[in-house]
Amino acid sequence: MAHETTIPLLPCRSLDDVGPFYQALGFEVTYRQARPNPYLALRREDLHLHFFGMPEFDPATSYGSCLVVVDDLVAIHRDFAAGMRAAYGKVLVSGMPRMTRPRVRKNYDGHSGFSIVDPGGNWIRFVARTAAPVGDGPTGRLARALENAVVQADSRGDHRQAARILDTALSRSDAADDPVVHVEALAYRVELALVLDQPDLARQLVERAGAVPLSQEGRERLAATLRHVAELARDLDQPPVPPPAPAGDPDRRTGR
Structure with a gap:
């Protein structure tokens, strides 16, 4: 088969925590329900993230994570940073939510990456499709x-x-x-x-x-x-x- 699509389904305490955060980053809400089970679907171009709400969930203990491979790591980080500045007045580098800067990751075989830790405690890990040239660092x-x-x-x-x-x-x-x-x-x-x-x-x-x-x-x-x-x-x-x-x-x- 071909053209399969995998969409991560991630936990959060409240949809009202994760929804506005991702909308600030340029995502749109494509579906949302409160009953019988809280559920939120978000999309930014070809990137889809879905969330389910658990009122007793503790984001600090979350193991939720997914990997997003992108062609232009710098551009998407720049767009997210601009969205954060517009919504929060600054790029969030501490607390929850937060975002790291693009850096070459030794454990990613020389690929650069950055991470977003969202209000649900989920790590959305962005990785450049192409590795940095060997010996350049x-x-x-x-x-x-x-x-x-x-x-x-x-x-x-x-x-x-x-x-x-x-x-x-x-x-x-x-x-x-x-x-x-x-x-x-x-x-x-x-x-x-x-x-x-x-x-x-x-x-x-x-x-x-x-x-x-x-x-x-x-x-x-x-x-x-x-x-x-x-x-x-x-x-x-x-x-x-x-x-x-x-x-x-x-x-x-x-x-x-």
Whole structure:
């Protein structure tokens, strides 16, 4: 057979939690019912996600996950980030929901990826269809530590272990380390500090990242990362923005 379609069916505590979040990311509601069982169907182009509601469900204990392979990882991440900024005033990097940045994953055979952790605690893992060219990435002790930290946090959800790996590597960093890798490691450590609810440490790490001397070439290579760090620094001094409010009849069918 051919042309089969697989659609993940994921748990959540409330459809009113996941619905507005995904709509902020550009998804549309194609079906929704409240009775007899809460059910929500969402679509963004060819990507379909379905959810079932469980009032007693604890998102913090969720094992819900799915893999989404895409041609243009950067573009879809950029679109999601724009949707978050419009709905929440910033890109969510901590708490639930949140989104990681695209990074090469050692455990994905060189493919880049990022993850969304939605309000139901589900990990939606986006992966680039094409792997990065072999040998293009940085090498060295700090680079290897960063790769391992990304696996621990972005793939396994163990942010404390990732922080320990980076803290050890950064404490041993020396002049032999590539300054670009040094800034990337510090930028990632800022994100981990925010996930671990350590805002004061995050501010210190932002300052450390800004103090790393960079050549013009290094600044060009790090342009996206430097913008990200600057955005995180701004967000650290802003009050939290409430999530989008659910809209419409809780028992409805919609579609094109």
